[in-house]
Amino acid sequence: MSQIVNQVRLDANWSAISAELDAPKASMAERLLGRLRVPGHIARLVVATPALRRAWYLAIGIAVLIGLGSARPDNPASVFVLLAIAPALPVLGVAMAYGRSADPMYEAQVATPMPGLRLVAIRTVTVLVVAILAVGVPALLASTTRSMAFAWLLPALALTSASLALMTWFPPRRATAIVAVIWFVGVVVARRVGPDELAAFGAFGQLGAAMVTAIGVAVIGARRSSFDRMEHAS
Amino acid sequence: MARRTPAGEDSAVDDGRGEDRALMARVVGGDRVALELLYRRHAGWLTARLQSRCADPDLTDIAVQDTFLAVWRSPSSYRNEGDVGAWLWSIGIRKLIDQMRKRRPTPIDPAIMALPDVGPDAADSLFANGSYGELGMNLVRLTPELRAVLIATAIDGLSTKEAAQLLGVPQGTVKTRLMRARHAMQEALS
Incomplete structure (x- = not known):
């Protein structure tokens, strides 16, 4: 046959x-x-990437903590701290996982056609997705605090896009550090001058976060060419 | 719905069946050599017969590869009974349809879609030699479109949905043609 x-x-x-x-x-x-x-x-x-795996675990651990923390609304101060830290962590986790010191794949990356910024973007999205899933499930279970359990999502997107936008000018770590500092100062000031403790996460805060996200995405889109430049220069 | 097996298996007399089953038992145990032996025994007719269902040889090759990979990965789906060749065909034709669904090649010309002249058994020419008898004669007399639908469902053992994917026509068309083909066959045989 x-x-x-x-x-x-x-x-x-x-x-x-x-x-x-x-x-x-x-x-x-x-x-x-x-x-x-x-x-x-x-x-x-x-x-x-081993370093990236660390960032994963970090993001998952923190996300679960937030889910549990915001499920106990009896202590507003703890809710504030958790909500303040949560949006910054995905970005910081990724920045930690990136760079010469943290990444054993760094040398290989430099030699590959995968540009640094795009790499950070992929990792950020990864960490964000995992964090959102991990915090979303406990938040849905704790139905009484649903609104607060999701209050960090939009700020997280805002910080992520702002960091990525800044990374088109600055090295990743400096960019994330600038964003983190602005964020922390912002929420503390909002707590002092705002009508209540969680003012930064209220309607105006969310609106601001949405605007920052939009601007960040627009900047990344406009400075797309820096992706290519990094691709060839690095 | 119980899966129909390709025609011909009950009429075939094949000494190789015991050997096929022994090979399958070894594949279940993780024996790569047995898989290769099984491939050598069956890949020829399987490739040829899948080729008669799809004009693109690349897709046929991928379907054949996927078939034996599936055999290796879940050999327990072979129930230790029945013809190994018929089982391979039922995997192979579905792997081919998967590929066709993904790539959407030009469907094969129904006029080319002949009765299988190769089968899992040693008596390859069984079908070609007119073993279908009167049935085969009447099949030949149908229009190519009707015959293709009848072959895809009755002989290849596909559902109307799968036949529609194989032939590149809507499922409703397959059903209509199947009905017309059945009527024609009934008339011819009565």
Whole structure:
């Protein structure tokens, strides 16, 4: 029967099967990302870097803490602290995972056509998604505090986009540090002068966060070329 | 719905079936050599027969590869009974449809979609030699469109939805053609 189909073709197909069987098995997280149609090389990048994994764990841990913390609304001060820290953490976690000192893949990155800014963007999105999922589930369970449990989401997006926008001018760590300082000063001032303790997370705060997010995204879009420049320069 | 198996398996006399089952038992145990032996035994007819369902050889090759990868990864879906070749075909044709759904190649010309002249058994020419008898004769007399639908459902063992994907026509069209084909066959045979 093999005379019907070319033997060379059959051998080639077997080689392909063999190679597939010999290929290193993707980890569970990687396969999950594959299911979600994340391209293979990005999936590997997201799960493989040890420093990044640290950022993941950090983000997940903090997110769960916030979920639990805001589920106890009897102590407004603790809610304030958690809400103030939460939006900054995804960005700080990613900045921590990036750079010469933290990343054993740094040298490899410099040599790859993946630009630094884009890399940070991928990692930030990753951490954000995980953090949102991790905090969202406990928040939904604690139905009485639903509004406060989600109050950090828009600020988190605002800080992330602001950091990425600043990274088109400054090195990643400096950019995130500037944003973090502005954020912390902002929420403390809002607490002092605002009508109540959680003023920064009220309607005006959320509106401001939405505006900052929009501006940040616009700046990133406008300065897209810096992606390419980093791609070739680094 | 119970899956129909390709026609021909009950009429075939094949000494290789016991060997197929022994190979499958070894594949379940994680034996790569057994998988390769199984491939060598079955890839030829499977490739040829899938090729008669899809004009693009690349898609056919991917379907064949996916079939044996699926065999390796979940060999327990073979229930230890029935014909290994028929089981392979049922995986293969669905892997091919998966590929066609993704890439949307030009569907095969129904006139080319012939009765399978190769099968999982040693008697490859079984079908070609007119073993379908009167049924086969009447199949030939149908219009190509009706025949293709009948082959895809009755012989390839596909659902009307899968047949629609294979032939690149809407599911409703497949159902209508199937009905017309059945009427034509009934008339011809009565």
